[in-house]
Amino acid sequence: MGQSLDGVLDALLRPRTAAGRVLVTGWFSFPDGEVTAGDFLAERAVSDALGRSGVPHESAWSPHFAPGALTLEAAAPDRYEQVLFVCGPVHGDQLARLHERYASCRRTAVGVSVVDPESPAVRGFDRIVARDRDGNGLLADLALSARTRPDKPVVGVALTHGQGEYARRREHDRVAEALYAWLPTKDCAPVEAETRLARDDWRLCRTGDQFLSLLGRLDLVVTDRLHGMVLALSMGVPALVVDPVRGGAKVSAQARVVRWPAVIPGETLTARALDAWWTWCLSPAGRAAAERRRSLLR
Numbered sequence: 001m002g003q004s005l006d007g008v009l010d011a012l013l014r015p016r017t018a019a020g021r022v023l024v025t026g027w028f029s030f031p032d033g034e035v036t037a038g039d040f041l042a043e044r045a046v047s048d049a050l051g052r053s054g055v056p057h058e059s060a061w062s063p064h065f066a067p068g069a070l071t072l073e074a075a076a077p078d079r080y081e082q083v084l085f086v087c088g089p090v091h092g093d094q095l096a097r098l099h100e101r102y103a104s105c106r107r108t109a110v111g112v113s114v115v116d117p118e119s120p121a122v123r124g125f126d127r128i129v130a131r132d133r134d135g136n137g138l139l140a141d142l143a144l145s146a147r148t149r150p151d152k153p154v155v156g157v158a159l160t161h162g163q164g165e166y167a168r169r170r171e172h173d174r175v176a177e178a179l180y181a182w183l184p185t186k187d188c189a190p191v192e193a194e195t196r197l198a199r200d201d202w203r204l205c206r207t208g209d210q211f212l213s214l215l216g217r218l219d220l221v222v223t224d225r226l227h228g229m230v231l232a233l234s235m236g237v238p239a240l241v242v243d244p245v246r247g248g249a250k251v252s253a254q255a256r257v258v259r260w261p262a263v264i265p266g267e268t269l270t271a272r273a274l275d276a277w278w279t280w281c282l283s284p285a286g287r288a289a290a291e292r293r294r295s296l297l298r
Contacts, residue, residue: 031071038143080105083102154220
């Protein structure tokens with residue numbers, strides 16, 4: 001077994017003053033970096049461990065990922081005694097700039113990968129606990145220590161940008177734009193549920209049965225496609241539907257056939273309407289309604 005995160009951090013942060021503030025950083029802090037699920041959970045694990053130890057701390061986030069959160073630019077070096085860099089490779093110009101900006105702080109990397117031990121990015125740290133070096137007491141990846149809450153709905157998104165046959169009645173582009181702006185506001189795990197099949201593209205299902213298997217594992221489908229709606233309902237999965245044709249077309253017609261209420265006309269689409277049907281679809285009532293359609297459609 002590896003060392004505990006609490007024990008490792010306690011050792012790494014000593015000596016420190018009682019009021020010594022710690023700045024938690026990572027690739028998630030850089031405007032030109034990226035934020036992975038591992039980075040996100042590593043930050044949570046370290047922040048939680050610091051909180052349990054009573055260590056005052058803050059985390060710096062890229063403004064592109066977390067608008068309004070503390071950024072490196074706003075995190076003045078004189079506010080901190082120590083800087084922790086968590087997760088990811090210790091490599092690149094971003095790390096060199098981090099060392100330069102926080103030269104007055106003690107700098108420690110934990111749970112990281114060391115690609116080149118002689119690089120300035122590595123040598124700029126006072127101490128490093130790597131995740132890619134064998135040895136007794138090696139620290140497990142930080143993401144494993146995070147308190148997770150994997151209870152978010154898994155939502156398939158099935159949209160069409162085609163259907164040129166509807167000509168001037170098409171609202172497809174505006175519908176897609178509205179949905180793409182609205183979906184990131186929902187606390188869910190989004191999955192692309194493309195109805196198009198292919199034999200040579202691993203990202204697409206090859207058969208209708210494979211696509212139904214995908215739908216059956218979802219909690220909700222958001223779609224402007226006829227088959228996105230009816231196939232979701234055939235698997236007992238609620239569908240939040242937008243008809244992308246002005247005046248209504250096959251989507252609305254088939255919704256009436258199966259008596260499915262969660263349909264919004266594209267020309268009157270609003271975030272408020274989407275929110276209302278989202279709540280209903282994920283409620284016991286919405287799930288029960290979808291399950292009833294499953295029984296009727298089989």
